[in-house]
Amino acid sequence: MDVKMNIGEALIDAVMGWAVVFLGIALLVLVVVLAGKLMSAKKPVPAVPAPASAPAPAAPQAQTPRAPGAAGELKLYDTPERDAAMVMAIVADELKIPINELRFISIREVRK
Amino acid sequence: MDILGTLKGLWMDSGFMGFFASGGWKSLIMIVVALVLLYLGIKKKFEPLLLVGIAFGTLLTNLPGAGLYHMAMWDAYVYECPYDAANEAILYDVEEERALTVEEYLARLPEDAQEPEIIEKLSFTDIAHIGGLLDILYIGVKAGIYPCLIFIGVGAMTDFGPLIANPKSFFLGAAAQFGVFFAFFGAVLLGFAGNQAAAIGIIGGADGPTAILTCMLLAPALLGPIAIAAYSYMALIPMIQPPIMRALTTKKERAVKMEQLREVSKTEKIVFPIVVAGFVILLLPSTAPLIGCLMFGNLLRETGVTERLSDVAQNALMNIVTLFLGISVGATTVAARFLTLNTLKIVLLGLIAFGFSTVGGLLVGKLMYKLSGGKINPLIGAAGVSAVPMAARVAQVEGQKANPSNFLLMHAMGPNVAGVIGSAIAAGFLIKVFG
Numbered sequence: 001m002d003v004k005m006n007i008g009e010a011l012i013d014a015v016m017g018w019a020v021v022f023l024g025i026a027l028l029v030l031v032v033v034l035a036g037k038l039m040s041a042k043k044p045v046p047a048v049p050a051p052a053s054a055p056a057p058a059a060p061q062a063q064t065p066r067a068p069g070a071a072g073e074l075k076l077y078d079t080p081e082r083d084a085a086m087v088m089a090i091v092a093d094e095l096k097i098p099i100n101e102l103r104f105i106s107i108r109e110v111r112k
Numbered sequence: 113m114d115i116l117g118t119l120k121g122l123w124m125d126s127g128f129m130g131f132f133a134s135g136g137w138k139s140l141i142m143i144v145v146a147l148v149l150l151y152l153g154i155k156k157k158f159e160p161l162l163l164v165g166i167a168f169g170t171l172l173t174n175l176p177g178a179g180l181y182h183m184a185m186w187d188a189y190v191y192e193c194p195y196d197a198a199n200e201a202i203l204y205d206v207e208e209e210r211a212l213t214v215e216e217y218l219a220r221l222p223e224d225a226q227e228p229e230i231i232e233k234l235s236f237t238d239i240a241h242i243g244g245l246l247d248i249l250y251i252g253v254k255a256g257i258y259p260c261l262i263f264i265g266v267g268a269m270t271d272f273g274p275l276i277a278n279p280k281s282f283f284l285g286a287a288a289q290f291g292v293f294f295a296f297f298g299a300v301l302l303g304f305a306g307n308q309a310a311a312i313g314i315i316g317g318a319d320g321p322t323a324i325l326t327c328m329l330l331a332p333a334l335l336g337p338i339a340i341a342a343y344s345y346m347a348l349i350p351m352i353q354p355p356i357m358r359a360l361t362t363k364k365e366r367a368v369k370m371e372q373l374r375e376v377s378k379t380e381k382i383v384f385p386i387v388v389a390g391f392v393i394l395l396l397p398s399t400a401p402l403i404g405c406l407m408f409g410n411l412l413r414e415t416g417v418t419e420r421l422s423d424v425a426q427n428a429l430m431n432i433v434t435l436f437l438g439i440s441v442g443a444t445t446v447a448a449r450f451l452t453l454n455t456l457k458i459v460l461l462g463l464i465a466f467g468f469s470t471v472g473g474l475l476v477g478k479l480m481y482k483l484s485g486g487k488i489n490p491l492i493g494a495a496g497v498s499a500v501p502m503a504a505r506v507a508q509v510e511g512q513k514a515n516p517s518n519f520l521l522m523h524a525m526g527p528n529v530a531g532v533i534g535s536a537i538a539a540g541f542l543i544k545v546f547g
Contacts, residue, residue, distance in 0.1 A: 002305035002331075003546055010300035010309065014293035017541045024395055024537045025286035025530070029279045031391050032384065036276070039379055080517035 075106035083109075130176020138447035139174045145445075146171035149340070158347035162320065165438020166340060166445075173246060173443040180244035181443040186254075189234045190332055197242045198229040246443035249436050253328055253335070258437040259321035260405040265430030266321070266532070267385070267409025268422045270500065274526040276380050277373040281492070281523075283476060285530025288496030289538045290472025291316030295465030296542070302457050307331050310542035312458055315342045316465025317535030318349070318499040322402060324441065326539045330546050336445035337455040341462035349502045350509075352463070353470050353494050357510050360474045361490050365481055366514035368489040370523045378416070385410040392537065398547065399540030406532065469497040473527065495524035498531035 005013075076084050084107045092099040123129065130136050149167035152158040173181045184202045188195035193211040194203040199221070203212040212220075214230055221228065231238055236251050252258045275281050296313030304312060311331040314323050315338060323342040327335050345352065357366070385407035393400045412422040477493020491511050495503040504524035511520040 003307045005300060005306040005309075007300065010297050010306070013306070013545060014297040017296070017538060017545075018290060018293045020396075020541045021289045021534055021537050022283070022286045024392065025282045025534060027395065028388065028391060028533070029282045031387055032276065032279050032282075035383055035387050036279075036380060039377070039383065082517065082519070 074104050077106065077108040079107045079109045125177070127175050127177035133176070135448060136176060138451050139176055141451060142174035142445065142447040143171060145450075146174065146442075152344070152347075156347075159343045161434050162343050162438045163347070165435060166343065166442035169246065169439040169442020170336075170445045171442075172439070173445060174447055178244075181246040181250065181446070182243060183444075183446045183449060185234065185239065185243060185247065186250070186332075186444075188231075189239065189254075192233060195231050195234055196228045197231060198226040203230070246440055249440040250443060252433075252436055253324065253440050254332075256325055256328060256401060258433050258440075259325040259328075260401045261429060261433045262321045262437065263402055263405035264409035264412075265425045265433070266500070267406040267411075268413045268425035269430075270406075270410055270413075270529050270532070271525070272384050272410060272529055273376045273381060274373055274522050275529050276376045276384055278523070278526050280480065280488075281496075281526030282530045282533075283480070284473050284493045284496035284527035285498075285532075285534035286496075286537075287476030287493060288469045288473035288498070288527070288531050289317060289534045291465040291467065291469030291497070292535070292538045292542075294468040295461045298464055299457075299461050302461070304454075304457075305331075307546040308334055310546045311338055312461050313465060314535070314539050314542060315345065315458075315462040316469040316497075317531075317538055318342070318346055318466060318469065318497040318503070319532060319535045320346065322498075322532075322535050322539045324437070325402065326543060329543055333449065334454070334458065335441060336450050337458045338462075339441045340445070341459050345462050345466045346499045346502065349466070349497075349499050350506050352466050353497075353503065353506050354510055356467060356470045357474060357491055357494050357506075360471065361478065363514050365478065365490050366511055367518065368481070368486060369515065369518055370487065370489055370492075370520065373522060378414070381414040382411070385414065388533065392533070396537060396540040396544065398543045399536050402536040402539065403533070406536065466497065470494045473497060473531075489518070489520055489523065492520055492524040492527050496527040496531045496534065498528065498535050500528050500532060501525065503531070504528040 074084070079087075087107055088099060088102070088104055091104075092102055095102070131140055146167050149163055149170060153160040153163035153167055172178060182200055184200055185195055185197075187193075187204070188202040191202070191204065191211070194214065194217070195201070196203065196217070201217075203214065203217045204210070205212055217230075218228065231242075236255070239251060240248055292313045292315075294313075295316050296309045299309030299312045300306065307330040311323075311327040311334055314326045317323065320339070320342055324335065324339055327338045331338075389404055389407035392403045409422075409425050412418045412425055473493035473496035474490055475493070476496075477488065477490030480488045480493070481490045489507075489511055491507045492504075495507045497503050504521055504527075507524035508519070508521040511518040
């Protein structure tokens with residue numbers, strides 16, 4: 001059944017509708033953030049080794065363990081990541097060597 | 113044997129004669145409309161998966177004599193009036209706006225009419241018995257099955273990771289529903305009833321299944337034009353949004369590079385659909401069919417133990433339902449119902465809805481840019497209009513034009529999928545108020 005309405009009612013419904021969407025979304029954000037926090041709180045904290053009683057000799061420089069097959073860190077100078085990815089792909093293609101068998105140390109943009 | 117008489121009879125019974133009958137020219141216009149839609153779908157690739165189906169449904173339903181879809185029968189079903197299956201007529205007086213009694217109807221029946229076969233109250237079983245192929249397929253739209261099944265597929269194809277990683281994106285999805293309510297208000301100003309205005313406004317949600325479900329529940333007579341407007345404008349997003357984006361943002365704002373999103377754990381992705389479905393449905397129970405199916409599909413994707421079901425939802429189910437949905441929605445574009453001033457108004461309001469949804473998302477995006485000290489690129493607000501992933505791609509393209517090293521796609525996917533949830537909430541509100 002068609003519901004006839006005047007402009008005032010329509011305006012109120014429109015404002016209220018948008019407000020309801022915002023309110024619903026705001027509450028949803030709250031719930032999602034809370035759920036995320038709850039889950040991260042339940043994650044087991046990695047065990048921290050107890051400090052040694054005597055200062056140990058200087059350990060070799062701590063490094064993040066690399067993923068298997070990683071070819072080390074690539075340094076970019078004035079080069080966007082996308083361009084670097086393209087350069088690496090082109091080099092691998094030109095050399096006919098799979099990209100995972102190449103190691104790139106750094107890429108620098110040369111301006112003329 | 114009277115060969116001439118037989119040939120004459122064949123000609124008189126053919127659909128071609130329908131074009132010369134009263135109002136037959138309208139069918140011809142609709143056939144041209146169907147051909148234009150087919151051109152747009154096939155040649156211009158405007159949402160081809162749906163538009164080709166809708167266009168072909170339009171073609172079939174407007175071929176005189178084909179009898180694949182019966183508008184009068186569906187009117188009788190909607191208005192719960194008796195229906196004469198033999199003469200394909202609804203027992204309703206349009207001028208007096210009331211149902212006719214069987215006696216009144218029989219008194220008005222022309223002498224050359226067929227022996228009436230009156231059904232007091234149509235059911236889906238009756239429709240399956242007496243309807244055409246498209247009537248039977250249309251039952252899936254009428255019962256609200258197709259949009260929900262499509263939402264299972266959409267859920268199975270959606271990665272909510274960017275949204276979970278940056279929940280602030282939710283607000284952009286809400287902001288981009290501005291066009292829904294703006295167009296709703298505009299529709300009332302143009303003389304539409306509240307329920308019709310609500311069905312028109314939801315075009316601004318840029319979400320086909322949501323628009324179809326809302327329209328089917330609130331104003332089924334407008335389904336054809338609303339579905340065509342919704343899908344056409346979704347295809348036109350790369351043309352509608354960029355000028356608005358450039359008008360409302362500075363180059364400095366568009367060039368903002370956003371920080372990389374945090375990694376989202378598998379557990380978070382599994383819990384998300386359960387929490388969202390539970391919470392949103394409890395908050396607005398009328399969103400249950402859409403949000404329930406969307407989140408069910410997403411859970412299938414994320415559990416990691418239902419790959420087969422997820423695969424079916426994303427591919428086979430989605431394709432079959434899209435096929436049925438397209439052709440049966442197209443079938444509702446019967447000339448007598450479609451070629452009206454209201455269709456032009458709906459097309460105009462649909463454009464306004466899309467435009468203002470983009471404006472809403474961008475303005476809140478700009479606000480977040482200010483509040484975050486310039487860390488949020490306001491362009492991602494425009495992606496809040498849903499239309500996954502087209503709107504996110506447009507944000508990516510515009511961002512990259514301002515700063516070639518800008519990669520906004522993943523950041524824009526957050527508001528983009530939030531827009532799906534936002535438009536479902538907007539639809540739930542409108543269904544609750546006008547349903």
